[in-house]
Amino acid sequence: MELEFTGEIWHWKGPSPFHFVTVPEELCDALDATAGLVSYGWGMIPVRVSIGGTDWTTSLWPKDGRYIVPLKAAVRRAEGLEVGATTTIQLFVDV
Template sequence: MRFEFTAPLWEWSARAEWFFVTVPDEASADIREIPRPPRGFGSVRVSVRVGGSSWTTSIFPDSTVGCYVLPIKKAVRVAEGLAEGGEVAVSLTVLDL
């Protein structure tokens, strides 16, 4: 199952230098409905592409916004010229099916 969306990059206030984008409401709801084995912290394994960068990681549920959040590692932020508050075009594929 693949999702494409654009969302702003934000820094986690509890931990400096950790940056995320929020998976939109509708995509988060669709991902929650996918049957899969339970994983730590409710995480879901995904493959991600942002610009010319691709990697595998996990998305995590964020109870404060009711959606999943996608961590964007520093190497990707640097390679793609991403800055806090900027829009990030994401292609995300769920691997836990």
């Protein structure tokens, strides 16, 4: 499965701070349908992600009935991304 969307980068200031982009609601139904096949626990969905010229593997995190994409610091540096910026993300889920 391949999904593409644009979203805003936001920062969570928890005990382990992270930057995320929230998957649009209209794409979450397709992800929910595959979660049972690929999730390894807690609803996490392993994915390959591409932003610009940067590719990496991570897992989507379930949050408030949707999914969020964690953005590593190395990815943000490589692509010049900061909180509040809008970016286009490609997600690849091996089903």
